[in-house]
Amino acid sequence: MAAIRLTVSCIIYFLFILSAKSSNAAYNVISYGAKPDGKTDSTPSFLKAWTLACNSVTASTIFVPKGRYLIKTAVFRGPCKNKIIFQIVGTIVAPIDSRALGNSGYWILFIKVDRLTVIGGTLDAKGAAFWACRISGNNCPVGARSITVNSANNVVISGLRSINSQLSHLVISSCNNVVVRNVKFFAPAQSPNTDGIHVESSTGVTITGSTLQTGDDCISIVFTGSDNGVRIKSWARASNSFVRNVVFQNIIMNNVKNPILIDQNYCPNNQGCPRQTSGVKISQVTY
Secondary structure, three states: OEEEEEEOOOOOOOOOOHOOOOOOOEHHHHHHHOOOOEEEEEEHHHHHHOOOOOOHOOOOOEEEEOEEOOOOOOEEOOOOOOOOOEOOOEEOOOOOOOOHOOOEEEEEEEEOOOOOEEOOOEEEOHHHHHHHHEEEEEEEEOOOOEEEOOOOOOEEEEEEEEEEOOOOEEEEEEEEEEEEEEOOEEOOOOOEEEEEEEEEEEEEEEOOOOEEEEEEEEEOOEEEEEEEEEEEEOOOOOOOOEEEEEEEEOOOOEEEEEEEEEEEEOOOHHHHOOOOOOOOEEEEEEO
């Protein structure tokens, strides 16, 4: 089992309820026919709410209340006219039949959407049947990544919980300026190819405060022409923090200046760490 926990300074993140800004357009998926019973196909309702939000000239919020909502393969496509908050309180579930998601390779896809924020909630991809098929060697579908963000800019994914993904939980592809924070992704140790976060052809991706416990890679990245490859850095001030039991494997780096780097004296502009103390214990790191 691959497991990693990224711990950072406390991040205070305020979630504004829908009434916080009356100027924002709000779209509750239940208003468009979604049923919180976990059985009724709510895909058309989600897509209807998305179309309205995407075409709104004011900032919009799509709201998914408490309950369980069955969603099949869904494409949320842009470009949109203004920023969108996708706020999930309940749980979005995939069909139990692993073949129901087809061979597209994704379950939920956001494509060409700028200024997107996905907040909270749970995704349950019901991956057990697919894993069993893969392990048995039978004729199986290609599998679906739970949430994919493709060709997007200025994206925030915060507080999302993803369980039982067929393949990767989150894929970030051809994107710029993406922040992933306080997410929790879980899949059993024996679930094949259930990467936590896969990053490809993207720049400015920041992952903080997250727990990733999966059957494969926690975070998978291909490095090309970057300054640093696999890097562990810690603030140069005393603390009780630690980094341990980290495994880097199957890494490809092309023309990378510093392929492997451990910096226990990180102190940008010499501010916030007056005594320059290496205060984070690093152990059990394997390359």
